Amino acid sequence: MQPVLLAVDERYQAAATVEVECHTLEWPTMRDTIRVLRDLRRAADEGVSRQLEDLLTVASRWSRLLTGTPLAPGTDPAATPEVAAAVRRHDDSGLDSRLHAHLGRLAGLLDTLAGQPHPAAGCLEEVISRFGRSDPHDPPAVYIASDAEQVALIRRWLADEELDAEVRPVTHLRDAPIRDALVLLGPPARYLLSAWCGPTQAGRLAGWLLSAAPAAHVHVVTWPGHLRLDPDTVNVFPTTPAPPIRRTQPGPGGSGGAAGDEEPVWLPPAAVEPRVTPALSWVADRDPVAATAFRLAGDHVVFYPAEPGDDADARPSPEVVTWDGPAVYLTDAEPSRVKVGTVLLFRPERSATDAELHRRADALLAAKCGPGAPAAAKAAKAELKEALAAARHTDAVHTALSAALNDNDRYARHILTCLPDPGYIAPERPGAYRALRAALGLGPDSDGHADRLLRELRAACRRAGVGIAAELIATLRATTSWQADLEASGHATVSGGPLLGQLNLRVVVAVDPEVRHIGRSHLGRQTPATGDAHRPAVAHEDWA
Amino acid sequence: MSGVLPAPAPAALPGWLTFLRNVGHLAAVRPVSPPRRLLLSLPAGQLAAAAVAVGAVAGLASYRRTEPLEPPCPADVGARVSAFHTEAYRDTLLDAARQGEATVMGGTTMTTYADTIRLLPADLPERPNRKLKAGSPVLDAWATAGLAGGNAPRLHARCAATPVVVVGQQSTLDADLGTLEAVWPQCGPFLDIGIRLAGWFRHPVLVCDVRLRPPDWLASARASLVVCDGAAAWRSQLRRALPDAAHVLVTDRRSRACTELIEEVRGANPSTEPFAPAPPRGIEAWGISEVQVTTLAVADDEDLF
Numbered sequence: 001m002q003p004v005l006l007a008v009d010e011r012y013q014a015a016a017t018v019e020v021e022c023h024t025l026e027w028p029t030m031r032d033t034i035r036v037l038r039d040l041r042r043a044a045d046e047g048v049s050r051q052l053e054d055l056l057t058v059a060s061r062w063s064r065l066l067t068g069t070p071l072a073p074g075t076d077p078a079a080t081p082e083v084a085a086a087v088r089r090h091d092d093s094g095l096d097s098r099l100h101a102h103l104g105r106l107a108g109l110l111d112t113l114a115g116q117p118h119p120a121a122g123c124l125e126e127v128i129s130r131f132g133r134s135d136p137h138d139p140p141a142v143y144i145a146s147d148a149e150q151v152a153l154i155r156r157w158l159a160d161e162e163l164d165a166e167v168r169p170v171t172h173l174r175d176a177p178i179r180d181a182l183v184l185l186g187p188p189a190r191y192l193l194s195a196w197c198g199p200t201q202a203g204r205l206a207g208w209l210l211s212a213a214p215a216a217h218v219h220v221v222t223w224p225g226h227l228r229l230d231p232d233t234v235n236v237f238p239t240t241p242a243p244p245i246r247r248t249q250p251g252p253g254g255s256g257g258a259a260g261d262e263e264p265v266w267l268p269p270a271a272v273e274p275r276v277t278p279a280l281s282w283v284a285d286r287d288p289v290a291a292t293a294f295r296l297a298g299d300h301v302v303f304y305p306a307e308p309g310d311d312a313d314a315r316p317s318p319e320v321v322t323w324d325g326p327a328v329y330l331t332d333a334e335p336s337r338v339k340v341g342t343v344l345l346f347r348p349e350r351s352a353t354d355a356e357l358h359r360r361a362d363a364l365l366a367a368k369c370g371p372g373a374p375a376a377a378k379a380a381k382a383e384l385k386e387a388l389a390a391a392r393h394t395d396a397v398h399t400a401l402s403a404a405l406n407d408n409d410r411y412a413r414h415i416l417t418c419l420p421d422p423g424y425i426a427p428e429r430p431g432a433y434r435a436l437r438a439a440l441g442l443g444p445d446s447d448g449h450a451d452r453l454l455r456e457l458r459a460a461c462r463r464a465g466v467g468i469a470a471e472l473i474a475t476l477r478a479t480t481s482w483q484a485d486l487e488a489s490g491h492a493t494v495s496g497g498p499l500l501g502q503l504n505l506r507v508v509v510a511v512d513p514e515v516r517h518i519g520r521s522h523l524g525r526q527t528p529a530t531g532d533a534h535r536p537a538v539a540h541e542d543w544a
Numbered sequence: 545m546s547g548v549l550p551a552p553a554p555a556a557l558p559g560w561l562t563f564l565r566n567v568g569h570l571a572a573v574r575p576v577s578p579p580r581r582l583l584l585s586l587p588a589g590q591l592a593a594a595a596v597a598v599g600a601v602a603g604l605a606s607y608r609r610t611e612p613l614e615p616p617c618p619a620d621v622g623a624r625v626s627a628f629h630t631e632a633y634r635d636t637l638l639d640a641a642r643q644g645e646a647t648v649m650g651g652t653t654m655t656t657y658a659d660t661i662r663l664l665p666a667d668l669p670e671r672p673n674r675k676l677k678a679g680s681p682v683l684d685a686w687a688t689a690g691l692a693g694g695n696a697p698r699l700h701a702r703c704a705a706t707p708v709v710v711v712g713q714q715s716t717l718d719a720d721l722g723t724l725e726a727v728w729p730q731c732g733p734f735l736d737i738g739i740r741l742a743g744w745f746r747h748p749v750l751v752c753d754v755r756l757r758p759p760d761w762l763a764s765a766r767a768s769l770v771v772c773d774g775a776a777a778w779r780s781q782l783r784r785a786l787p788d789a790a791h792v793l794v795t796d797r798r799s800r801a802c803t804e805l806i807e808e809v810r811g812a813n814p815s816t817e818p819f820a821p822a823p824p825r826g827i828e829a830w831g832i833s834e835v836q837v838t839t840l841a842v843a844d845d846e847d848l849f
Contacts, residue, residue, distance in 0.1 A: 004723045008588045012560040015587035015797075015826030174798045205803050211826075212587040212797040236585050236797070236806045237830035239816055322776065322801060327713060329754075329776055 007177075014178045015212050021246045022220040022229055023127070025119040030066070031224035033109040037063060040102055049095045055086060059106075067225035068150045068185055070120040071157055073113045084110035120221050121161070124183065127219045128163045131180040140166040141180040143215060145173055145191065148484070170206070171484035173214055182215035186222050187229035194490065197341065203233030210234045211243060220245075289315075289520045292335060293512035294344075297490020300506060301529045302344065303522050304335035306515045316524025319345040321476065321505060323483060328476045330469065342508045343486060346526045349501025353468060356499055360464035361457065369456055377457040380450040381425055387440040392416055397439050404435035425461070426454045472500055557727055559824045560586075561595055564794075566821055567829075568599030571790040572708060572769040573607040578833050580790040582819055583806065585828035589796030593710055593773035594720035596792055598731050600708045600769045601748045605691045605699045616641045616663055624668070625649055626745040628660040628701045633674040633746045635664060660701035662745050665761035674746050676700070685733035700736070703748035706766050707738075709789070710751045711780050712773030714739060717751050758785030775805035797828070 037059055044056055062083050066073055073080040084107050090096070091103040124144075131141040142165040146154050154167045165183070168176060170191040184191075188206035189199055197205065210218055211234050220229055231242035291303040305315045320333040321343045330345065338344070347353060362374040391397045393416065402412035415427070415436065427433045433451050437443070445451050475496050476482070482505055485492035490507040506526060564584075571580055586592055616625060618641050625638045627649055636650030638661070647658045654661060676682060676697065686696035710717055714737070721732040728734075738747025740756065744765055754776045767789040772778040778793045795802035809832070819831030 002723050002726045004590065005726055008590050009558050009560075011588040012558065012586075012826055016560075016824060017826075201807070204807060205800055207803075208798040211828075235828055236803055237583065237828045238810060239830050240828045327754075327774060327776065 010178050011212070011214075014214070014216055018210070018213055018216060018218060018243075019246070020210050020218045020220065020243060021248060022222065023123050023248050025123060025221065025223040027116075027119050027224045029109055029112050029116060033106065033113060034063065034225050036102055036106045036109065040099065040106070043099055043102070048099070051090055051093070052096050052099070055090055058086065059083060063225060065150070065153075066118070067190070067223075068147050069153050069157065070118045070124050070185070071153060072118050072121070074115060077153065080110050080114040084114065119223055120185065121157075123221050125161065125163060127181070127183055127221070128165050131217075133164065139177075139179070140164050142166070143168055143173060143176065143179055143182045145170045145182060145184050145209065147191065148489075169484060170209065173209070176214040179215050181217040181219060182209070182213045184209060184218065184220045186226040187220060189227050189230075189233070193227070199227055200233065203227075203230055204236060207234040207236065210245075288517040289523060290515050291518050291523060292515060294318075294335075294338060294508045295510040295512070295529065296344070296506040296526060297509050298506060299529050300491075300526045302346075302524065302526045303516070303518050304338070304524060306335070318342075318524075319347075321345045323476075328473055330473055330476075338508055338511070340508055340510060344506055344508060344526075346504040346506065347496075347501065348504065348526075352501055353499065357461065357464045357468055360467065361460040364460040364463055365456055368460070369453065373453060373456065377453045380454055381457070383442065384426055384436070384440075385420055385424075387442055388415065388420065391440055401435060401439035404439055405432060423461075425458050426451075428458070468499070472496065472503070475500060475503070560827060561591075561727065563821065563824055563827060564592055564595035565599035565602070567792060568596035568601075568708075568769065568771070569603035570820070571596075571792055572600035573603040575768075575790065579788055580817065580819070581793075581814075581832045581834050582791070583793045583795070583809065583830045583832065584823075585795050585797045585802070585806065585830075587797055587826055589774065589794065589799065590716075591720045591723060592794035593712055593771050594717055594724055594731075594735075596769075596771050596794060597708050597710055597717075597735055597749050598721075598724065598728060600771070601703055601735055602689070602691075604703045604706070604708070604748065604768055605686075605689070615659060616647065616661055618642070620663055624664040624666070626662050626664050627654060628657045628676070628697050629654065631675060631677045633676065633701075633704075635668075635671055635673075638663075657698065657701070660698060662701075662705050664745065665764040667759075667761045668744070669742065671742060671746075674743075681730075681733040682736045685730040685736075688730070689734060700748065701745075703768075704743075704745050706768045707744060707747060708749045708769045708771060709741075709767045709782070709786060710737075710749060710771045710773060711754055711777035711782055712751065712771075713753070714751045716773070752782055754780040754782070756780070756782050758782050762786065775799070775801040778805055791834075 037056075040052075040056060040059075044053060062078065062080070065071065065078055071078050087103055087107045087110060091100060091107060096103070128142050133139075133141055144154060144158075144165050144167045146167050146169060148169040148171070151167050151169055158165055158167065166179075173182070187203070188209040189203035191209070192202040192206045193199060194202070210220075222229060229245070231245050234243055235241075290306040292306045294302050294304065296302060302318075304318055317332045318335055318338050320331050320338070322329045322331070333342075365373045365377060398412050398416050401416070402409045405412060411432070427436055433454070434445065437445055437450075476494060479494060482492035482494050486505060486507060490509065492505045494503040494505065496503045504526065567582065567584070571582060574580075584592065616623070616638055621638050621640055623638050624635060626633060626635050628634075629649070629652060634650065639648040639651065641647050647654045647661055649661060683696045683700070686700050691699055717737065718732075721735060721737075724731050735749045736747050738744075738750045740752055741750060741759065741762065743750050754774075758781055762785050767786045770783050770786050770789050770791045772780070772783055772791060772793045775793075775795060777783065778791075783791060793805075795806070797803075814832040814834060817831040817833050819829060823829040
């Protein structure tokens with residue numbers, strides 16, 4: 001058989017025969033610690049000191065480290081004693097005194113944890129030692145799935161323990177060759193849980209780690225701090241029965257769920273770091289537009305028009321990136337269709353692209369209509385725009401134009417009041433263009449020359465635009481690392497070369513429910529959310 | 545072409561490939577009402593659409609369906625028709641149609657291939673003839689495919705009248721067919737893939753990009769099967785423009801877009817329909833009945849702006 005066919009067949013065979021084993025580990029101290037942290041988090045939502053908010057952010061990172069790695073809590077980089085000391089200092093400071101009991105208990109639990117080993121360490125050693133390379137030149141027989149930022153830590157731990165396994169970020173396992181075993185540190189949902197992806201959705205999206213894993217055996221090692229492993233989320237269709245999962249060392253009640261938790265006890269940092277709202281100073285502008293704010297991963301914000309206006313041409317629309325395997329799609333979407341989790345593309349260096357577009361359009365136009373055509377077309381375009389600017393809000397012109405357009409009053413009013421977009425060329429219909437020329441007093445278009453030229457200019461711009469869009473999509477298709485970056489951190493950067501510049505991709509993590517009036521020039525631009533990070537004007541719940 | 549029909553020895557063909565071929569076969573030749581929708585979640589996305597298409601065409605070639613392949617009647621005289629004639633597919637006008645007798649097309653009396661005459665949709669664009677000579681790879685593949693019930697051009701024309709539409713990337717499909725040649729020799733020429741919809745009535749399989757906007761004439765054409773290669777294909781306007789055909793979605797279980805699409809479909813609570821054969825372990829299959837599939841209204845925006 002062909003190599004491709006063999007590889008695909010191997011993947012199907014692995015999916016058909018995969019054996020899943022769940023190792024549920026007890027760690028009572030960690031379970032209690034996480035519960036206290038969760039209580040403090042809830043208290044923080046009702047209002048606590050800024051210092052405690054900072055402390056909870058530190059504790060969240062600490063818990064993320066210990067729920068994603070088998071590192072001993074008492075050693076670096078977990079540094080549990082330092083966290084315990086910080087908690088104790090805060091408790092002693094007298095701030096948030098109503099939480100004194102919680103803080104005292106947390107400090108005590110952290111002290112205990114500092115002297116304990118990580119239970120996953122022994123389990124991992126046992127699982128990894130079951131598999132080995134048949135030949136020294138073979139790659140390791142075991143994968144360990146990790147969060148992208150924890151890969152190096154786990155690799156170092158494996159080296160210290162002299163264990164043979166390959167650590168890969170979970171997104172790099174999709175196309176990984178089939179090996180003997182895959183070890184998941186926690187249920188699959190843990191890897192994708194984020195501010196914009198809840199437990200159920202994360203479970204379904206990561207279910208392939210069990211049902212289409214790049215290994216013949218999958219070992220899920222789970223301990224307090226993880227979500228419960230829900231076999232029902234592994235399959236995507238409701239008619240498919242849940243896969244058999246062999247459980248070892250079941251937890252209390254035989255549920256097998258780590259600490260029996262239904263909700264995530266570890267929360268991703270983005271969910272606990274203080275949310276910020278767009279700075280209100282942006283409101284001050286002479287040309288305000290009703291806009292919706294979209295908060296982006298990586299502490300950025302972007303505004304798009306809240307309602308489709310008459311002057312649609314002059315308003316930017318979100319460029320939405322979707323992908324399906326190697327296929328990448330780029331679409332201009334209505335702002336109302338942008339939801340939490342949508343991936344938006346930003347091109348900060350768009351001016352270079354626009355200049356290239358005009359250059360290509362001019363070349364196309366010159367090739368078709370002669371070397372003087374670009375200049376003549378631009379002159380015709382400018383003539384119309386200047387006349388429009390001079391006639392803005394002129395009733396006589398409005399009446400004449402409306403009558404010439406068969407009482408299309410809406411269009412006549414719009415064309416005489418809006419600010420034309422720099423890319424606007426001319427009315428597309430020949431009737432409308434002639435009527436506009438006549439109403440503006442520009443005189444007749446001899447033989448329809450200007451109309452024809454503007455049509456050719458429009459066609460050339462479209463052809464050039466299609467060419468550039470194709471290059472943009474080809475750039476995104478050529479590299480797929482941005483997909484992994486998006487899943488890991490919510491934002492990614494792709495170099496588009498001298499033509500496209502730097503391309504930024506960001507996931508929408510929240511949509512502001514409030515419509516704001518902001519300057520037109522702010523529309524469509526990703527901007528750092530430079531509010532007071534610790535005193536958000538909009539409460540967390542508002543960013544649902 | 546013994547690789548397509550009948551099946552090679554079971555040991556030579558993996559179970560998942562047999563299943564995918566059978567899915568195409570059954571979905572194409574057994575039209576049910578309401579039209580069948582089958583969603584497949586697979587451990588790998590490669591090869592699946594091509595395997596389903598191979599099964600579908602092999603099934604269509606051996607299936608004796610009459611509807612919607614009725615011969616033209618006298619009332620159709622003067623209409624544009626397509627037929628296989630003197631080693632080529634030709635579009636011309638129907639001069640005369642007499643029941644049980646020779647049919648005259650473009651000044652030529654059709655005898656051997658009279659049953660290849662198909663009425664063309666009124667607004668189908670003009671097309672040049674398509675030559676398909678005896679001895680060409682396509683007809684060779686059809687002649688050696690082990691198909692019963694007619695010579696190769698006749699079978700080819702019958703399949704091309706109700707083609708299989710694959711919504712996806714042409715290059716991917718071509719590459720996958722190249723790979724599948726290892727188990728189904730000559731499956732590439734057998735499928736004889738046409739690009740976009742202009743090859744209707746001339747190719748048994750048409751591959752179209754997901755962004756293709758369905759032309760108006762599509763409403764009067766009939767497809768046997770729509771194979772959607774990925775989530776974007778399922779969401780495409782083209783799929784929605786062919787509501788009467790069976791639809792098969794092939795998705796890669798590892799793809800985020802596919803999982804999100806299936807979540808959407810689940811959210812609509814479609815009724816589950818039984819589908820045979822049962823998938824082998826490792827493949828998920830879900831037959832559903834789509835309540836309403838309508839052509840998306842193409843934004844008829846005022847183009848004054």
